[in-house]
Amino acid sequence: MIERVHMRFMEWAQSMEGMGIGSSLSMLECVVGSSTAEGTVPINSDIREVEQFVLRLPEDLGDTVRLFYLPPYLTHGQAAKKLGISTKTLYRRIDGVHVLFNAEVYRGVLPRIA
Numbered sequence: 453m454i455e456r457v458h459m460r461f462m463e464w465a466q467s468m469e470g471m472g473i474g475s476s477l478s479m480l481e482c483v484v485g486s487s488t489a490e491g492t493v494p495i496n497s498d499i500r501e502v503e504q505f506v507l508r509l510p511e512d513l514g515d516t517v518r519l520f521y522l523p524p525y526l527t528h529g530q531a532a533k534k535l536g537i538s539t540k541t542l543y544r545r546i547d548g549v550h551v552l553f554n555a556e557v558y559r560g561v562l563p564r565i566a
């Protein structure tokens with residue numbers, strides 16, 4: 453698991469709390485706008501970046517991400533069972549999504565290890 457990517461996804465998940473799966477895009481449409489216009493709310497670009505990335509994922513990976521990070525909060529075993537895959541496959545998919553996100557957003561540059 454790439455920790456910085458996991459943290460970005462956790463921030464995204466917290467912003468989606470209470471919105472329900474499937475309504476996150478409509479939430480984005482409601483709040484995106486000029487931060488100077490009266491009555492609009494500026495949106496965290498990091499959260500929007502994650503949301504757009506998740507929306508572009510193939511259906512199986514998108515479903516995996518949503519069950520892993522968003523309510524209803526299932527155990528990883530329950531999420532895997534709901535997806536019809538093993539827990540090991542669930543972790544592999546999440547790791548793969550993290551690698552894809554890291555390559556897209558951070559251009560594949562990993563932090564240096566001292």
